[in-house]
Structures are given as C-alpha cells and as structure tokens.
Amino acid sequence: MSQDAKPIDVAVGILMQPNGDVLLGQRPEGKPYAGYWEFPGGKVEPGEGIFAALQREFKEELGIEVLDGEPWCGVEHVYPHAHVRLHFYISRQWRGEPQSLEGQAFAWQGSVGVQPLLPATIPLIQWLDQLRYGEPA
Numbered sequence: 001m002s003q004d005a006k007p008i009d010v011a012v013g014i015l016m017q018p019n020g021d022v023l024l025g026q027r028p029e030g031k032p033y034a035g036y037w038e039f040p041g042g043k044v045e046p047g048e049g050i051f052a053a054l055q056r057e058f059k060e061e062l063g064i065e066v067l068d069g070e071p072w073c074g075v076e077h078v079y080p081h082a083h084v085r086l087h088f089y090i091s092r093q094w095r096g097e098p099q100s101l102e103g104q105a106f107a108w109q110g111s112v113g114v115q116p117l118l119p120a121t122i123p124l125i126q127w128l129d130q131l132r133y134g135e136p137a
C-alpha cells in the first residue's frame, strides 16, 4: 500500500483492572507482524463508530463485552503494509473473561514485559506507566 494512502482507522482497547493490570494479545499467524504483542482491537468498518468497532473486535477476538471506554490518545503510524490511525480507549468495565477465540495468546500485565510489541504501540507503554503510576517522562 502506498504511504500516501488515506489512513485506516483502528480501534484499540486497553482493558484496565482496578490494580492497573492491562490486557495484551499476540498477533496470530497469517497477519502482518504475526507474533508481535498489541492491545486488542482492529480496523473500523465503513460507517461504523470507533467504539462500536472496539466492542465488535473484543467480542470476536476475546468473547468480551466491553461496557465502557474513555478515548485516551491517538497515534498515526506508517507501516510498509498500511498507514494506520490508532484510536486508543481505556476501559475499566467489561463483562466476561478473555478467551482465545482466534487461537492467539493473551496476557494481563502490570509493567508490560511481553515482547516484541508493535512499533506504534511501544510509546504507549511509557505513557501508560505515567497514567497508572505517575512516573516522570
């Protein structure tokens, strides 16, 4: 895909437990960057709201019903395969336990230790630590 192509909107959810742990998933085989860790989510479909897309992706990938979400930050990144505009939400309320419906690994993490992370997601980890633990930049 050309780097000038219109960015693709992607809805991404950070499920946060009361103790600050967050859920990450590993990209399954067959997708670009397979094996890399990411926050769950996926592309927004035409005519779909971003939060609605997030709810759909969590249902499809993890069997979770996301009940609320606060828009947190946006990140644009140009990959060789796509120019993406990521919309990160923080959610503290959901229903259900994560299940690996697409065969992917997932993990709850305090200080995020899984690697490798998708390049556009790397800066988020430090911002998240600042949000959760008030660490200086």
Ligand SMILES: Nc1nc2c([nH]c(=O)n2[C@@H]2O[C@H](COP(=O)(O)OP(=O)(O)OP(=O)(O)O)[C@@H](O)[C@H]2O)c(=O)[nH]1
Pocket (backbone or CB within 6 Å): 010, 011, 012, 031, 033, 037, 038, 039, 040, 041, 042, 043, 044, 077, 079, 082, 084, 086, 118, 119, 120, 121
């Ligand atoms: N879910 C998610 N996607 C991310 C993150 N960071 C990041 O760069 N992305 C990028 O956003 C895009 C998400 O697309 P995807 O391929 O996972 O979406 P999808 O599940 O709708 O895929 P599909 O086209 O196979 O149905 C990918 O280009 C991925 O590299 C992240 O933390 N979470």
